Amino acid sequence: MNFKNISLSTESLPQHVAIIMDGNGRWAKKRSLNRVRGHREGTKSVRDIVRACREIGIKVLTLYAFSTENWNRPAQEVSALMKLLKEFLTSELSEMMENGIRLNAIGQVERFPENVRQVLEGVIEQTRFNQGMLLNLALSYGGRHEIVTAVRRIASRVKAGELNVDAISESVVSEHLYTHGMPDPDLLIRTSGEMRVSNFLLWQIAYTELFITRTLWPDFRRKELFQILQAYQKRQRRFGLTGEQLNKS
Numbered sequence: 533m534n535f536k537n538i539s540l541s542t543e544s545l546p547q548h549v550a551i552i553m554d555g556n557g558r559w560a561k562k563r564s565l566n567r568v569r570g571h572r573e574g575t576k577s578v579r580d581i582v583r584a585c586r587e588i589g590i591k592v593l594t595l596y597a598f599s600t601e602n603w604n605r606p607a608q609e610v611s612a613l614m615k616l617l618k619e620f621l622t623s624e625l626s627e628m629m630e631n632g633i634r635l636n637a638i639g640q641v642e643r644f645p646e647n648v649r650q651v652l653e654g655v656i657e658q659t660r661f662n663q664g665m666l667l668n669l670a671l672s673y674g675g676r677h678e679i680v681t682a683v684r685r686i687a688s689r690v691k692a693g694e695l696n697v698d699a700i701s702e703s704v705v706s707e708h709l710y711t712h713g714m715p716d717p718d719l720l721i722r723t724s725g726e727m728r729v730s731n732f733l734l735w736q737i738a739y740t741e742l743f744i745t746r747t748l749w750p751d752f753r754r755k756e757l758f759q760i761l762q763a764y765q766k767r768q769r770r771f772g773l774t775g776e777q778l779n780k781s
Contacts, residue, residue: 538755538758538759538762539762540588540758540761540762540765541765542588542589544765545588545589545590545761545765546590546717546718546719546741546761546764547590547591547592547715547718548590548591548592548593548594548714548715548716548717548718548719549585549590549592549593549594549717549718549719549720549721550593550594550595550596550717550719550720550721550732550733550736550737550740551581551593551594551595551596551720551721551722551723552596552720552721552722552723552729552730552732553574553577553578553595553596553597553723553749553752554722554723554724554726554730554748554749555570555723555724555747555748555749555750555751556570556571556573556574556748556749556750557570557571558570558724558748559573559574559748559749559750559751560573562748567609568609568612568616570750571609571612571613571616572616573750574749574750575616575619575620576750577749577750577751577752577753578595578620579624580753580754581593581595581752581753581754581757582624582633582667583627583631583754584754584757584758585665585757586631586632586633586664586665588758588761590665591665591666591715592665592666592668592714592715592717593665593666593667593668594638594668594669594670594711594717594733595667595668595669595670596670596673596730596732597617597669597670597671598613598617598639598670598671598672598673599670599672599673599674599730599731599732600639600640600672600673600674600677600731601674601731602672603643603672614644614645614648617648617651617652617671618647618648618651621635621651621652621655622651622655625655625658625659628655628659628662628667629658629659629662631664631665632662632663632664632665633659633662633664633665633666633667634659634660634661634662634663634664634665634666634667635655635656635659635667635669636656636666636667636668636669637652637656637668637669637670637671638668638669638670638671638673638678638710638711639670639671639672639673639674639678639710640671640672640673640674640677641671641672643672644671644672652671666714668711668714670732670733673710673732674731675729675731675732675733675734675735676731676734678709678710678734678735679705679709679734679735681708682705682708682709685708686700686704686705686708705735706735706736709735709736711733711736716736716737716738716739716740717733717736717737717740718740718741718764718769719740719741719743719760719761719764720732720733720737720740720741720742720743721743721744721745721757721760722742722743722744722745723745723747723748723749723752724745724746724747724748724749725744725745725746726744727744739769741764741767741769743760743763743764745760
């Protein structure tokens with residue numbers, strides 16, 4: 533497939549793309565605007581990237597929307613983010629239904645205000661039979677907390693006699709994560725140029741290809757996404773093997 537002189541192979545597209553959407557505040561600061569304006573502009577990028585991924589056939593898209601650490605931001609900003617989330621979910625529901633997008637949330641969603649949870653759970657319920665693409669919103673999410681929660685669940689099963697300690701494997705751990713039943717991300721994109729993963733999908737990204745772009749999230753659009761996907765398709769994913777071994781297989 534071709535998108536404005538960007539050629540992509542449908543056979544080697546990543547199944548699962550994860551994105552750390554960073555830079556809303558800096559985008560606003562550069563323009564002498566308040567941070568909330570940056571977050572609002574960021575929703576435009578979310579809309580464009582979700583549409584683009586659905587159009588080209590990405591099966592799973594996970595967006596880091598709100599981390600557990602984000603609760604420590606000023607109360608006014610957190611409140612504005614809650615409002616923006618409600619607005620986004622409400623405005624995008626019809627498009628999700630039209631395009632077969634199923635919404636899912638990973639994280640401690642129980643920490644969200646009840647009115648926000650009601651909207652979120654309503655959209656999840658209404659889209660649950662859609663099969664075109666899975667859109668994961670990481671909300672009140674922290675990778676370490678996810679792993680600790682998984683360990684506790686596994687320990688409870690062992691204590692109850694449902695699981696033998698010797699049977700605990702990587703697949704068993706994966707089955708107890710928020711992302712159970714999903715492929716691990718093939719590609720992780722971080723905007724704004726920061727060189728860290730910020731407690732995001734720590735277990736799942738063991739062999740994920742990483743791309744860091746200096747573009748701030750409100751300026752990130754499908755053209756750059758396609759350029760990154762094109763670069764991804766030129767990489768050789770070896771999973772610990774040598775290039776020679778892969779070439780023989």
